[in-house]
Amino acid sequence: MENWDKLSKMPYREIKDMQDRKLRAFIANQIYLYSPYYSALLKEHKIDPFKVKGIDDLRHLPFTYKWDIAPTDEEPQKAKDFIIRPDEEVTEKYGHLAKMSMTGGKAMVEERVSDFKPVHIHFTTGRTALPTPFVYSKRDLDNLRESGSRLLDVFQVTSDDVVVNCFPFAPHLAFWQTFFAGEKANVAGFHSGGGKIVGTNNLMDAFEYLRPTVAVFIPGYCYYFLREAVKQGRDFSSIKKIFFGGERVPPGLKEKIKELFTQLGAENVMVLATYGMTEAKVAWPECPSHDEYHGYHLYPDMEIFETVEPESGEPVGEGEEGEIVYTALDWRGTVVLRYRTGDIAKGGLLLEPCPNCGRTVPRISSNIQRKSELKEFNMTKVKGTLVNLNNFFPLMMSHPDIEEWQVEMRKRNNDPFDLDEIYLYLATKGDIDRDKLVSDIKQKVLRDTEVSLTDFIFKSVPELVSQLGMETELKEKRILDNRPG
Amino acid sequence: MQAWNKISRMPAPAIKKMQDELLHKMINEELAVRHPYYRDLFKEHNIDPAEIKGVEDLSKLPFTEKKDLLLPEDNPLYPKQFVLEVPAEDEQKPKKKGFALFGKKETGPDPSDYRFFSLYFTAGRTAKPVPMEYTHYDLDNLREAGLRAFDILEITRDDTLINAFTYAPNAYFWQMFYSTIGIGSTALQTGGGKVIGLEKILKAMDSMEAPVLAIAPGYGRFALHTLDHFGFSAQNLERVVIGIDYSPMEAVDSIRKLMESVGAKDNKVQRIYFNSEAKSGWAECAPDYGYHTNPDHILVEIVDPLSGEVLGEGEMGEVVVTHLDTRGTVLLRCKTGDIATGGLTTEPCPNCKRTVPRIMGDIERKEMIYDLQGKEGIIKFNGNHLRKKMYAREDVLLWYTEINQNGSEDVLKIVAKGVSGTDEGALFKSLEEELKAELNLTLTVEGSTLDAVANKIGLEKYITEQVIFDNRKS
Numbered sequence: 001m002e003n004w005d006k007l008s009k010m011p012y013r014e015i016k017d018m019q020d021r022k023l024r025a026f027i028a029n030q031i032y033l034y035s036p037y038y039s040a041l042l043k044e045h046k047i048d049p050f051k052v053k054g055i056d057d058l059r060h061l062p063f064t065y066k067w068d069i070a071p072t073d074e075e076p077q078k079a080k081d082f083i084i085r086p087d088e089e090v091t092e093k094y095g096h097l098a099k100m101s102m103t104g105g106k107a108m109v110e111e112r113v114s115d116f117k118p119v120h121i122h123f124t125t126g127r128t129a130l131p132t133p134f135v136y137s138k139r140d141l142d143n144l145r146e147s148g149s150r151l152l153d154v155f156q157v158t159s160d161d162v163v164v165n166c167f168p169f170a171p172h173l174a175f176w177q178t179f180f181a182g183e184k185a186n187v188a189g190f191h192s193g194g195g196k197i198v199g200t201n202n203l204m205d206a207f208e209y210l211r212p213t214v215a216v217f218i219p220g221y222c223y224y225f226l227r228e229a230v231k232q233g234r235d236f237s238s239i240k241k242i243f244f245g246g247e248r249v250p251p252g253l254k255e256k257i258k259e260l261f262t263q264l265g266a267e268n269v270m271v272l273a274t275y276g277m278t279e280a281k282v283a284w285p286e287c288p289s290h291d292e293y294h295g296y297h298l299y300p301d302m303e304i305f306e307t308v309e310p311e312s313g314e315p316v317g318e319g320e321e322g323e324i325v326y327t328a329l330d331w332r333g334t335v336v337l338r339y340r341t342g343d344i345a346k347g348g349l350l351l352e353p354c355p356n357c358g359r360t361v362p363r364i365s366s367n368i369q370r371k372s373e374l375k376e377f378n379m380t381k382v383k384g385t386l387v388n389l390n391n392f393f394p395l396m397m398s399h400p401d402i403e404e405w406q407v408e409m410r411k412r413n414n415d416p417f418d419l420d421e422i423y424l425y426l427a428t429k430g431d432i433d434r435d436k437l438v439s440d441i442k443q444k445v446l447r448d449t450e451v452s453l454t455d456f457i458f459k460s461v462p463e464l465v466s467q468l469g470m471e472t473e474l475k476e477k478r479i480l481d482n483r484p485g
Numbered sequence: 486m487q488a489w490n491k492i493s494r495m496p497a498p499a500i501k502k503m504q505d506e507l508l509h510k511m512i513n514e515e516l517a518v519r520h521p522y523y524r525d526l527f528k529e530h531n532i533d534p535a536e537i538k539g540v541e542d543l544s545k546l547p548f549t550e551k552k553d554l555l556l557p558e559d560n561p562l563y564p565k566q567f568v569l570e571v572p573a574e575d576e577q578k579p580k581k582k583g584f585a586l587f588g589k590k591e592t593g594p595d596p597s598d599y600r601f602f603s604l605y606f607t608a609g610r611t612a613k614p615v616p617m618e619y620t621h622y623d624l625d626n627l628r629e630a631g632l633r634a635f636d637i638l639e640i641t642r643d644d645t646l647i648n649a650f651t652y653a654p655n656a657y658f659w660q661m662f663y664s665t666i667g668i669g670s671t672a673l674q675t676g677g678g679k680v681i682g683l684e685k686i687l688k689a690m691d692s693m694e695a696p697v698l699a700i701a702p703g704y705g706r707f708a709l710h711t712l713d714h715f716g717f718s719a720q721n722l723e724r725v726v727i728g729i730d731y732s733p734m735e736a737v738d739s740i741r742k743l744m745e746s747v748g749a750k751d752n753k754v755q756r757i758y759f760n761s762e763a764k765s766g767w768a769e770c771a772p773d774y775g776y777h778t779n780p781d782h783i784l785v786e787i788v789d790p791l792s793g794e795v796l797g798e799g800e801m802g803e804v805v806v807t808h809l810d811t812r813g814t815v816l817l818r819c820k821t822g823d824i825a826t827g828g829l830t831t832e833p834c835p836n837c838k839r840t841v842p843r844i845m846g847d848i849e850r851k852e853m854i855y856d857l858q859g860k861e862g863i864i865k866f867n868g869n870h871l872r873k874k875m876y877a878r879e880d881v882l883l884w885y886t887e888i889n890q891n892g893s894e895d896v897l898k899i900v901a902k903g904v905s906g907t908d909e910g911a912l913f914k915s916l917e918e919e920l921k922a923e924l925n926l927t928l929t930v931e932g933s934t935l936d937a938v939a940n941k942i943g944l945e946k947y948i949t950e951q952v953i954f955d956n957r958k959s
Contacts, residue, residue: 118671162601171674
């Protein structure tokens, strides 16, 4: 891994040369030799690993899809084939070398163990498939730590800061990325495990006890947590920055969060976002800015990003909308190449230096939509309307009259062959004109998602908070798909 | 902390001498100088810190109890009274030039050892959890304690481990994490059933072919009982490490038998005693050989829970801990509420020969001992013993008891769920007769559904299961 200071000032031409060099070595020395899945794939497609000269040759490799790696009931161990691991023959050879060496044998074995032996595991959240394990070797954990310290560097979080990590504890990337970031960057903190683990009131106590400068949250829970804190008259005046993971932060929600912090005594809190995926084993920081979006800064020595046209798989140009395709660079443990993330970068991949901070590393645009949240609906006699559930988030989260919301999908008459229905549960802010709100939401939902809502169900805030599982679920249940069959 | 190889072979007198020195240093160079609570306490009680020369002088100092640590509602920052202040830069003596030929030169306290880095909480079983601050210095100690515990347990990096201890921001979980990372074993930090659910834990154990499972005893027992239901195998399982909750020998035996019955590769069960107030946990080399403490880190006393009198070797009493080498939150003579049924011994371990002091027997919780109004007067009801008994019953899957008031009398209502295939009617009848005879209390035993009992005890909701509900308080 490269020096981040140097890397973030390197002209793109040099970054590309470095990526070419690293990719060549990675394919020839690791993937081809030690990745069971990809070595078989290369053979099957008659790809000579030594002819992959650089990132321009990546397109000769087939894509990897979620279903290629996700375990199934028939093949529960599928993901193991994606782990970089020297086979027994190689292990034996190195073991023999180690025994033979009078001077460096032990060190050589240790180095190999550090490189390859899995020591830590994360799982995908399994929204669209069974949870898939992604393993880290010690070497990979160093990468995870380094990526975390880069993330904090972009966010200008230093060892003078104190962080409260409110990501739900789970063997997932978000919690652990934050933990390892703090460890590497020497930033003190409290890794609470979130409201489900410690309880919302205890978490508030911890804020008042520690007086943190930085808080890390999932947006939906944060909004709930801050509202509760305001109700209790808590003092969170120490907070300077907050960063989110797990989902997109629409501008309206940023404003609501800032406003709540103001009520808690913290002025002008900087709201920051991260983009991460289990498959890439790291998260990336959005360049900090109060009102503009400059994209997420990538780590070009750890990965290659491509953007492709979702249907044809053809690469799209710089800055053009496309699906994010991820290729690991110089990792061990679980490794994927040309992985179709399903996430659409609306503003594409950006190679120009960042106009905000001047860093030269590639950026992916801030507006990313998750494909897994696209659902097929039979709303009318015309089958197969694709509804982008992403669009509910900015609309509802930003709406000034809405405190909490939930979308429930059902089948008419609970008949799997009947039409789909979409119900919207709402808890409003104080006394408002419900008819006016319903008409406003109806119109906006139709505009943004091209569907008509079946009905609106009003609930009290506590009722809806409980229905969302705000204190009981790892992540609140914002969209419920209760369609039978 | 010092070299484990050396410490674990040191004769008892040498350990005592080391502890005398560490205690004197801790009190005079740390607590009297930069500990807000104890500095004031010494003044208030006219205690001259210089007079605390060693372990024998400890009894001159008052105990610290949970209530002393607890956060008053109006002052959330109160627990900081127990945190060492960061020394001023000018306290550091300038480093001497030249080679340190005769060991490390004294340079005074290093402020970086004292700066806050991580916050954990006590378990909070009986009261509000107390924040415990850890510095880098303390985390190094926690890592070292973890490595020592693994050395005692003989867990190596070749052992794949499923950490199913419930996640909480406490020393229990993090010691296990640092231990696995430290030795470089393949480990899955599940966060326990509360986080990922039992099915996923068992699936991971099966698919990762893990030989080691770390789990709370009640949940571990339940997991082994339900293995078949989920269709997973334990054929690679060699040992279960239990802790974070009451782990009597009956729990060890019960899990051992279950491991045999589910076809585990081996049936080793080992125990760890985690102690939040000690900021770390101690392991047993083999069940019933005692928890091997770290005498260079924590001084353990066993005292009479009521009178506070220090008890002799092997006498049952309350575990009291004094920090000898910590930063962040520092406690002196802290009464933990844990009762060591076998007391403390300074004899070398007959099993592993390590010479460190060992806490013997089972660790019972003081608050689980109740004075109940029986028909003919007050009866001492030890909830720990009821738990022990239930572990010994192979036919009981899950259970809890309520203490209720019936007129002037306190009565027990025990609700249980039998293991699959048990004649529950016969089970409840025999259990009721047995407990009536033993406890001399009015009690009933009745059945309930698995879900109802599991929900009531918080099997996948709390850090550890809650099996005794004292309804008299409400």
